[in-house]
Amino acid sequence: MKILVCISHVPDTTSKINFTDGDTxxxxxGVQFVINPNDEFGxxxxxxxxxxxxxxxxxxxxxxxxxxxxxxxxxxIGADAAIRVNGPATDGFSVAKQLAKVINDGNYDLIIAGxxxxxxxxxxxxxxxxxxxxxxFVTNCIGLEIEGNTATVSxxxxxxxxxxxxxxxxxxxxxxxxxxxxxxxxxxMRGIMMARKKPLTVHEPVETSxxxxxxxxxxxxxxxxVKLIDxxxxxxxxxxxxxxxxxx
Amino acid sequence: xxxxxxxxSDQGKFKKVALEAxxxxxxxxxxxxxxxxxxxxxxxxTSELGKYGVDKVLKVSDPKLESFSAKSYADVLKQxxxxxxxxxxxxxxxxxxxxLSPILAIGLxxxxxxxxxxxxxxxxxxxxKRTAFTNKALEQCQINTDVxxxxxxxxxxxxxxxxAAAITEDFAPSILDSGVSVKSVDKATDKVTxxxxxxxxxxxxxxxxxxxxxxxxxxxxxxxxxxxxxxxVSDLGWRxxxxxxxxxxxxxxxxxxxxxxxxxxxQHLAGVSASKVKVVVNTDPEAPFFKAADYxxxxxxxxxxxxxxxxxxxxxxxxx
Ligand SMILES: Cc1cc2nc3c(=O)[nH]c(=O)nc-3n(C[C@H](O)[C@H](O)[C@H](O)COP(=O)(O)OP(=O)(O)OC[C@H]3O[C@@H](n4cnc5c(N)ncnc54)[C@H](O)[C@@H]3O)c2cc1C
Ligand SMILES: Nc1ncnc2c1ncn2[C@@H]1O[C@H](COP(=O)(O)O)[C@@H](O)[C@H]1O
Numbered sequence: 288m289k290i291l292v293c294i295s296h297v298p299d300t301t302s303k304i305n306f307t308d309g310d311t312x313x314x315x316x317g318v319q320f321v322i323n324p325n326d327e328f329g330x331x332x333x334x335x336x337x338x339x340x341x342x343x344x345x346x347x348x349x350x351x352x353x354x355x356x357x358x359x360x361x362x363x364i365g366a367d368a369a370i371r372v373n374g375p376a377t378d379g380f381s382v383a384k385q386l387a388k389v390i391n392d393g394n395y396d397l398i399i400a401g402x403x404x405x406x407x408x409x410x411x412x413x414x415x416x417x418x419x420x421x422x423x424f425v426t427n428c429i430g431l432e433i434e435g436n437t438a439t440v441s442x443x444x445x446x447x448x449x450x451x452x453x454x455x456x457x458x459x460x461x462x463x464x465x466x467x468x469x470x471x472x473x474x475x476m477r478g479i480m481m482a483r484k485k486p487l488t489v490h491e492p493v494e495t496s497x498x499x500x501x502x503x504x505x506x507x508x509x510x511x512x513v514k515l516i517d518x519x520x521x522x523x524x525x526x527x528x529x530x531x532x533x534x535x
Numbered sequence: 536x537x538x539x540x541x542x543x544s545d546q547g548k549f550k551k552v553a554l555e556a557x558x559x560x561x562x563x564x565x566x567x568x569x570x571x572x573x574x575x576x577x578x579x580x581t582s583e584l585g586k587y588g589v590d591k592v593l594k595v596s597d598p599k600l601e602s603f604s605a606k607s608y609a610d611v612l613k614q615x616x617x618x619x620x621x622x623x624x625x626x627x628x629x630x631x632x633x634x635l636s637p638i639l640a641i642g643l644x645x646x647x648x649x650x651x652x653x654x655x656x657x658x659x660x661x662x663x664k665r666t667a668f669t670n671k672a673l674e675q676c677q678i679n680t681d682v683x684x685x686x687x688x689x690x691x692x693x694x695x696x697x698x699a700a701a702i703t704e705d706f707a708p709s710i711l712d713s714g715v716s717v718k719s720v721d722k723a724t725d726k727v728t729x730x731x732x733x734x735x736x737x738x739x740x741x742x743x744x745x746x747x748x749x750x751x752x753x754x755x756x757x758x759x760x761x762x763x764x765x766x767x768v769s770d771l772g773w774r775x776x777x778x779x780x781x782x783x784x785x786x787x788x789x790x791x792x793x794x795x796x797x798x799x800x801x802q803h804l805a806g807v808s809a810s811k812v813k814v815v816v817n818t819d820p821e822a823p824f825f826k827a828a829d830y831x832x833x834x835x836x837x838x839x840x841x842x843x844x845x846x847x848x849x850x851x852x853x854x855x
Pocket of ligand 1: 300739767783784800803822834837
């Protein structure tokens with residue numbers, strides 16, 4: 288089985304978000320970048336298929352050279368090879384087009400992406416990739432087993448979960464649950480050394496266009512100060528929630 | 536030309552997010568000088584949609600669509616959009632609408648923008664405002680394609696009554712094979728879900744252990760609220776993962792979010808800050824959550840929550 292894990296390179300969750308160039312661009316200065324958390328869960332699950340079922344695991348990112356350390360980290364965690372499609376990730380559609388090309392050329396059976404990336408929160412790349420490659424698609428995945436050509440996937444739905452089956456080739460949108468937090472792997476020295484020798488291939492992008500583009504960014508309006516209520520005065524809280532906030 | 540809206544239903548009844556999407560579609564249709572057409576799939580009574588400004592309903596009823604399938608549902612919407620010559624499609628941010636919209640976008644060569652929080656800032660060029668960086672920023676985003684799909688953030692527009700005729704027309708599209716078959720569903724039908732709840736009661740590590748959640752559940756019950764928790768609480772197995780909210784958990788965009796014994800780490804706040812009113816109960820006056828809250832009580836959850844439950848019961852009796 289050939290697995291491809293799509294890795295989006297995102298600011299660490301603790302990053303302060305700022306913009307430059309007249310609020311038209313994300314300001315990456317001083318920001319630490321990481322593997323998108325949803326993709327890290329998927330990558331860790333892929334390692335299980337590698338170790339238990341002999342799968343091969345490639346990782347891919349669409350982005351500039353600055354994303355290579357993130358791909359190297361994925362190699363250090365255990366992926367076999369990395370691909371970087373050398374192009375700016377301008378919108379979900381153009382990224383999906385690039386990924387579809389990699390998938391078609393590489394004949395992958397299983398494509399694991401994340402439910403959403405925590406930077407632009409598009410939540411659209413995996414579904415678009417599935418539609419472009421004519422693969423089955425399941426998102427919000429919290430569990431995955433594969434037997435032969437059939438995947439059994441648990442997925443989160445409003446108010447619970449459901450179990451579905453689908454034939455490969457299959458595209459997944461993963462999230463926590465695919466593995467537990469405690470299963471995540473921190474690359475060790477040996478992994479890091481080995482990652483240096485693993486292939487990281489740069490592909491030139493195919494011609495595509497963006498369907499959407501960012502015009503500008505702004506910060507949400509600052510919040511007013513909190514109203515503190517004495518612990519002995521719950522009546523006041525109820526009064527405020529009822530008459531001022533009008534939420535009860 | 537009319538604005539198309541997917542009005543999602545569950546067991547035949549419209550979801551609140553569907554009525555919000557309809558209200559929003561109507562407002563866009565007014566700006567564009569056109570009408571609103573809703574697509575319903577196995578919904579019972581479609582006349583309710585008129586109240587939210589829907590002029591025409593394309594009613595699809597087909598047993599093959601009984602369980603949700605992103606691929607087949609997206610294809611139904613595609614056929615409806617083509618039939619109506621639609622340029623703008625509105626969907627909600629429910630789990631299922633988010634699931635199908637990228638497939639629909641590819642099917643129609645349409646540009647898709649998710650997490651939209653306001654009416655379009657301009658219609659030509661078509662620019663919408665959305666949240667990004669998990670609510671840490673707002674982005675103005677332009678859609679350049681002929682057909683545009685706008686996915687509206689939950690509770691960002693509200694329900695707007697707007698009486699219209701809602702003429703219902705039966706629509707029988709061809710149905711694609713879904714490729715994904717549902718084997719089992721495990722859903723608590725008697726509980727409000729985090730996605731649908733007006734009020735969410737959430738608790739963190741300050742509660743010390745899973746045995747102390749009785750009062751949180753009781754508080755939620757009195758308020759008709761859903762229960763949620765911080766990430767470590769679900770990682771520790773005190774509560775199910777489905778209750779984990781925040782940047783890497785479920786997003787929350789409710790009217791009232793009550794956080795008990797949660798410190799207010801940046802990853803937690805990011806995922807819940809779209810909620811309108813936030814109340815915090817924490818022993819530590821320096822807890823970061825107080826900076827992000829509307830109302831706060833510095834106090835011990837084990838005293839404040841039981842007192843709150845008692846007072847709320849009285850309040851409910853008086854205001855019943
Ligand atoms: C990549 C990444 C992603 C993350 N994603 C998320 C996410 O999606 N959601 C999330 O929640 N977290 C997330 N986190 C974790 C986050 O950083 C915090 O660790 C977490 O939110 C803290 O949970 P807590 O507030 O329950 O616990 P703590 O930080 O331990 O806070 C407990 C609070 O309870 C208070 N307290 C103690 N006793 C009482 C009492 N008797 N009465 C009242 N208050 C009391 C304390 O003063 C304290 O403020 C993420 C972290 C990382 C690194
Ligand atoms: N530039 C990218 N390169 C590779 N994979 C990506 C990229 N952007 C998004 N993805 C994948 O698509 C998922 C969802 O991203 P998004 O649609 O941007 O929210 C991510 O979790 C990744 O798995």
